[in-house]
Amino acid sequence: MSETPDIAGNRMRGSGPDALVLLYDTALPDVYGYLVSRCGSVSLAEDLTSEVFMAAVAAVQSGRKPAPTVAWLISVARNKLIDHWRHREVEQRRLAVVDGPTLSDDWEVVLDVMRSNEVLAALGAHHRSALTLRYLDGLAVREVADHLGRTVHATEALLVRARHAFRRLYGEDA
């Protein structure tokens, strides 16, 4: 079957509907892999994955340039994850970790990854989001600030509080 010039053009430009389907076929494991490894729930990861690709559909349909890429999808996935944590926190009215005595920033410990996941999941949305973006995703403070909609200064302060909250929950017995 011959292709219409329009489709051929779209493909060459790497945008348009069929380009996104191609992107889906290649990027789905990346997007899903990112989400499931950070949220720890298959059904939640599936929901958020759907939302990410529907956002891509909306972007394509609105003629957004440049066309979505894997990096763009991961960035949207980050925002969806943060939004989810934030909304869930509002629903659950989860209490923030109560401030304890100020801890020094020096902490000599080899973090256990499994235990760390549990601690992250027990943190409030802001702390969990900040630590996930900064350390699991390895983003610069500036990028973390962009995702959270905060200033760099406020994000640095948030990261300090988040590390302390993490450390208190992680416990000294580890």
Add this chain to the structure above:
Amino acid sequence: MMTDPFDRLARRIESQRPREQFATNLRVRLVDELGAAGTDQRSASTSSLQLARRIEPTIPPIKGRRFMSAATEQRSTQAQPVTALVPYLTVHDAAAALDFYAAAFGASEVHRFVGDDGRIGHAEVAIGSVSIYVSDEHPEMGAVAPRSLGGTSAAMVLAVPSVDAVYANALAAGAEGLRPPNDEPHGDRMATVLDPFGHRWNLSQPSVEGLDVDSYNAGDHGFEVRSPTQGGIWAGVVYEDALDAIDLLVEVFGFERRLVVPDETDSSVIVHSQLSWPEGGIVSVTSVGLDHRRYNQRQTGNDSLYVITADPEGVWRRCVDAGLEVVNPIGTASYDEGLVFSVRDRAGNIWSFGSYDGT
């Protein structure tokens, strides 16, 4: 400077394939949303991609919105959100009706499709922020007007800022007033007109406060407002001492007393009751042997009911404290991981409470 212990949490994005069913469903949804045709091979060799002609909806889409095809509906795993409901009015003179709707309701015409035979096959008007479609009769397609039907079974409800003004307008334009503006007990100010083409319009001016269910139900309006959230099967149980049974259900089991109707002459006789389980479902406890109720003429103490609850232990403790006869003590069921127990009420009926909900 020491290394940051948090650095150890760094996690590369590791590709992970989701469940096949999920991947397939999402792809179908994606392709459909895009209006592009996907391939069967998700590994998607580029050469196999082709763009199919999108199946056009049979009803004109609202600007910027997309109707889902029936086929999509079936393939999708999630229910598609409905984004609009548009009344499609068939009238015996569409051109005149468009004039009337403009004069009466301030409708502005978006467009009309005039057929070769002169009939208006489709027209769209906007009233405020809503759309309405209008057409002449096309009996060959099942579109017939109220005049041919001798009435109409549906009414349009227009929410308007001033019922009185729109009512006066509609009458001036030729509508028949069925009910003049009135403050209704449910809180809205309403009026009803019949347009010259046989369609009924309810004009509604919502109250600021909204419907106050309690005060409405407290009044004598001939109606009771009920919530649609209760279970779909109501269990009827008869007792010699219905009042005692209701006490047990409410005080010990935890049912909520929604409605208890005693007999007019003997208040110890219960002719009707509705006891709702907070997690869903309704039990109606009545007195045995009511003369006018054939289904109340049966033996008592022979029923067995199962109530689904997320907290069987809580109910169990109350039952033990009340000294009810235990039929099966609380424990894990053979068919489910959750807890379940059974007790007998004082009349002999067996009540079981468990977390298993059939899923």
